[in-house]
Amino acid sequence: MMISRFQKERKVLNSKRLDLDACKSRLKKAKTMETTTAGNSRTTGGFTVEQAEADLRVAQAEFDKQAEITKLLLEGIQSAHNSQLKCLRDFVEAQMMFYAQAHQYMADLQRELSGPNSADSLYDDTGFSSQPPPQQ
Structure with missing residues (x-):
């Protein structure tokens, strides 16, 4: 969810950058046209330098x-x-403790079961364990 929103905003940022680049180009073109028409009108193909500068400021603010x-x-x-x-590290640590x-x-059970006469010592004549269950 968060990544898709970031991707959307990144696309908007790229669009704003393109708009900013276009405004910079228009300003550069307007300044070039102004110097070539020096003294005539400040209008250069429908754009004035002032208008291009204003557009650039707006585009820069939107981009920022x-x-x-x-x-x-x-x-x-x-x-x-x-x-x-x-959270993942905590989970892995808990899993390691559990499995350890x-x-x-x-290992304790294996030692108990592999001891001498382990079957005889664990159960009495009735078949029930004569030892209390291990405490945890």
């Missing part, structure tokens, strides 16, 4: 805003990743 949104989402993904990694304890119980 979108860049901040994208950055915040990326930081959120990193934070979520770190949290999930911690199970291994120890099985």
